[in-house]
Amino acid sequence: MTAPVTPTRFHQVGWRVMAYAAGTHYRTASLAEAIALIERTDLDPAKAVEVLTTGAPGSPLVKTLSQRMMSRDFTPNFLLKLMMKDVKYAINEAEAKSMHLATAATTLDLLERAAKAGNSEKDFSSVVEPMRRG
DSSP, X not given: OOOOOOHHHIIIIIHXXXXXXXXXXXXXXXXXXXXXXXXXXXXXXXXXXXXXXXXXXXOHHHHHHHHHHHHTOOOOSSBHHHHHHHHHHHHHHHHHTTOOOHHHHHHHHHHHHHIIIIITTSBGGGGHHHHHHO
């Protein structure tokens, strides 16, 4: 039986599921890993990020987040702690339906590391910081 899509129910589940489906959380975590790795290689970081942002992965989200990560400007646009909350909601909703969201679980681990490092009140792009430290 399907539940009616009331404004309350959509707020509880729908928009989080849509955000999850859009991949905001795992694209952010993947980009953070890529930037942290690039910074440990002999690649020119600016040129490598240009390839990431103008090639196939170069969505508007990737472009915006890569700029924040590279400039280390974590002025809040969307707080890391709120991204963690949304990912937890998606995981809990899936578990209630006997599903495991592997990418969400991995991303939550990365977000939690960033929160423990003091980034909860910063933009969620600050997920890159613990990866930079190893």
